[in-house]
Amino acid sequence: MKYELDTIPVWDALRAETECALCLLERRSRNNALRYFLGPAVMAPEVRVQTNQRGFAPHNLRLLAKDQNKLGLALLAHTRLKTLRAHLAARSAKLENLASKVSTKTGPGAAWASKPVVATQAREFANYLRQQEKDCLIDEKVGNDLERYCYTVLQLWKEDPDFRRTWEAGKGLCLHHMPSVLEMAAAVLDARRLGEFLVGFLALQNTNLARVENDLLGFTQTFDSTHSREITGNTVAALNRALQKTSGEFQEYQEESKARRGPLLGAH
Ligand SMILES: [Zn+2]
Numbered sequence: 465m466k467y468e469l470d471t472i473p474v475w476d477a478l479r480a481e482t483e484c485a486l487c488l489l490e491r492r493s494r495n496n497a498l499r500y501f502l503g504p505a506v507m508a509p510e511v512r513v514q515t516n517q518r519g520f521a522p523h524n525l526r527l528l529a530k531d532q533n534k535l536g537l538a539l540l541a542h543t544r545l546k547t548l549r550a551h552l553a554a555r556s557a558k559l560e561n562l563a564s565k566v567s568t569k570t571g572p573g574a575a576w577a578s579k580p581v582v583a584t585q586a587r588e589f590a591n592y593l594r595q596q597e598k599d600c601l602i603d604e605k606v607g608n609d610l611e612r613y614c615y616t617v618l619q620l621w622k623e624d625p626d627f628r629r630t631w632e633a634g635k636g637l638c639l640h641h642m643p644s645v646l647e648m649a650a651a652v653l654d655a656r657r658l659g660e661f662l663v664g665f666l667a668l669q670n671t672n673l674a675r676v677e678n679d680l681l682g683f684t685q686t687f688d689s690t691h692s693r694e695i696t697g698n699t700v701a702a703l704n705r706a707l708q709k710t711s712g713e714f715q716e717y718q719e720e721s722k723a724r725r726g727p728l729l730g731a732h
Contacts, residue, residue, distance in 0.1 A: 521600035640712030
């Protein structure tokens, strides 16, 4: 697969010195996608064809619902629901037909109606609904952006000594985003560079995981009267840093900090 370089946002995210540059890039990418789908795209027929056929995952819909553009979301949701209901109608009718036969044991085909037949159809219906929930246009955009950013990280690491120094002096990545970089490194680096990158990256990750673990221990000890740890801003923030390091940035935290600064989908 061919990827494009996108160096400016990657450099900006690394210079921000957060616990994970990809968390920051993912947040920006998601906010761009949220703005896109509630912006002029709402009235674009080609976009509506897409949003009618494929919706948004619940975690993205929750963020869209917090935006002030209620009419935009209502228009999207209305035609999506209309399309979805048309797709559901045939499946629903088939399941209902089988269910009524097995429940009453009367009517055409009732003799062969059995629980396994109905159960299989019910599971297929459930799978279809689950698939609709997972097939998300916003997650697809964010996923494509993240692949491009991972590719850019590795190209910059390979080509730009200044980037390599900044990367190696940084705080590494969270464990949620680490797999994406490992996979991209395996895909795009030659043997020698892959080895070199992995040695440095694993050491960087170990150093920074040990740091947040140690800071977290310090935070827990501030609750223990036998320790006289001083409570500082650094100690209080240790829990959030550790949670981000293990699981990626929590959108709730960002929403709260954004709420203090201004509109949810405001510019970053
Ligand atoms: Zn991350």
